[in-house]
Amino acid sequence: MANFSGKYVVQNKENVGAFLTAIGVGQAAQMMGGMMKQQLTIEHEGNGVSFTTVVGTFSLGTREFTLGETKDETLKHSNLEAKVNLHIEDNKLILTETPNEGLERIITKELLEDGNLRETSKIGDITAVSMLNRVAE
Structure with missing residues (x-):
């Protein structure tokens, strides 16, 4: 099984604005986030995985999961x-997010041969792709 642990920095993204709008992120927040360095830290040990997202100097929080277990969660940007x-x-x-209202979201983080990540986010007919480079810790 692949181990995803590491720090990654967003290098480029395509159609992310449309995805963020679809999940309820306002235009002002998108503009601010787009101007700052975006970093993702993944901690993966056994069946435990956590994602910590930092934009500029602002932590957007940590999400923790047990692989294969479904849990209830309030989605950050829509409060659903x-x-x-x-x-x-x-x-x-x-990652599959199935809100009580609205469309299902599927976010796939693919570990590439060079150690970097390709993140594909889908909601309805909207697909966004981001490339993240692994950085030394």
Whole structure:
């Protein structure tokens, strides 16, 4: 099983604005976030996985998961209650968020051969792709 632990910095993104709008992130927040360095830290040990996101100097928080377990969570940007599940398929972490209202979201983090990540986010007919480079700790 692949181990995803590490720090990653967003290098480029495509169609992310449309995805963020679809999940309820306002234009002002998108503009501010787009101007700052975005970093993701993944801690993966056994069946435990956590994601910590930092934009500029602002921590957006940490999400913790047990692989394969579905849990209830309030989605950050929309405040919708949802069932969330994180599982691994080959070299991919796949997060499924199924809100009580609205469309399901699927966010896939694919560990590439060079150690970097490709993140694909889907909601309805909108797909966004971000490339994240692993950085030395």
